[in-house]
Amino acid sequence: MRGPGSGALLGRAIARSAEAAGAMVAVEDCDTHPWYSATLSGARYAFALTADIDAPVAHWLYSLPQQDLPLPGHLVADLAVAPAIEYSGRLHWRIDALTIAAA
16 A cells, blocks of 8 residues: 655645644645656645644745755755735745755
8 A cells, every 4th residue: 555645745744844833724726737857856846835824824925945954865855935815814925945855
């Protein structure tokens, strides 16, 4: 039996990071594409998230790119947070990440 993929695991790590900061977010969607260089392989992820508008979310979003997100068998090499958009009383934003598979 196969477990969840790296996209699901990274989404869970992002949600746990938010929860630890007192921010409740919902990972709505994840787009995953393989990534390769001459010597490495990994994947690119685009997560769509939503949350209520509050101070813990803003602080967490600001600190997220510097956090070490655990992802078994992979290294989160890059993570970027797009500017959030307010719609219907909620924040909506995108997180882009690049992971590299452990050798």
